[in-house]
Amino acid sequence: xxxxxxxxxxxxxxxxxxxxxxxxxxxxxxxxxxxxxxxxxxxxxxxxxxxxxxxxxxxxxxxxxxxxxxxxxxxxxxxxxxx
Ligand SMILES: [Zn+2]
Numbered sequence: 001x002x003x004x005x006x007x008x009x010x011x012x013x014x015x016x017x018x019x020x021x022x023x024x025x026x027x028x029x030x031x032x033x034x035x036x037x038x039x040x041x042x043x044x045x046x047x048x049x050x051x052x053x054x055x056x057x058x059x060x061x062x063x064x065x066x067x068x069x070x071x072x073x074x075x076x077x078x079x080x081x082x083x
Pocket of ligand 1: 034035036037038039063064065066067068
């Protein structure tokens with residue numbers, strides 16, 4: 001069975017089938033998961049994903065927008081820090 005990256009986007013890791021989970025963790029793909037709620041997004045979708053290289057994520061490496069605003073995170077740019 002072919003797995004399509006797009007089929008996994010906006011779903012949660014806990015809801016995946018074993019085959020989909022294998023794809024996510026072992027196959028070459030451009031998907032990533034939010035460290036907090038584990039929703040799956042495209043790595044390059046910067047509107048959806050915030051990374052700790054650009055933002056203060058309070059200890060997380062990657063967060064979706066929802067968790068980002070829930071935690072009250074800020075970008076380093078907003079805080080006046082160059083990175
Ligand atoms: Zn999240």
